[in-house]
Amino acid sequence: MIDLEASLGPGSPFPHDKEFSAMGGILWEQVDGWIFVTVEKDLDPLPPVDAMEIDVTAAEEVFNSLSDRYITNKDYNLEFDRFKASGGRPELAGFFAAAGKFKNQEPWSRYNESTEYYAMRFMEENGESVGWHGSFPLFGQLDVSAGNVDKEPEPNKGDDGIGKGDDKQDGN
Structure with missing residues (x-):
């Protein structure tokens, strides 16, 4: 990277x-994991701005509002x-x-x-x-014809049945 x-x-x-x-x-x-983001649902709250003058604070607020939707990848290799x-x-x-x-x-x-x-x-x-x-x-080339790449994926559940975005440590 x-x-x-x-x-x-x-x-x-x-x-x-x-x-x-x-x-x-x-x-x-x-x-390690991902957050599924759509323009209509998640990015419309951002005010329109010139591409060269992005409102970093507004973008961070949108990202932070999405963090509880983090989905862990059960196939992640800890060697990385x-x-x-x-x-x-x-x-x-x-x-x-x-x-x-x-x-x-x-x-x-x-x-x-x-x-x-x-x-x-x-x-x-x-x-x-x-x-x-x-x-x-x-x-090699990936074959995506079998699935809809625009569809939100189902969260992976770990051995304990909890996805990374689902594990509320403080009980909230």
């Missing part, structure tokens, strides 16, 4: 975001707890349009190879835990 804002620096179009990129994809067993994101990788920054001016500034100007070259090097150094085999794609 690569910290996008740290990679793009002042060239990031959304500097307040906390975005990470997963080189090649994410294994299902890496997903020992890994962390890589931090910024400026050699992987792909700038477009106006942000392209940063390509000629430090630290990006010292990387003269293609982003594909640096992506391969990154995976050679970091990809073993996700089954890197030396080439992309990392995974």
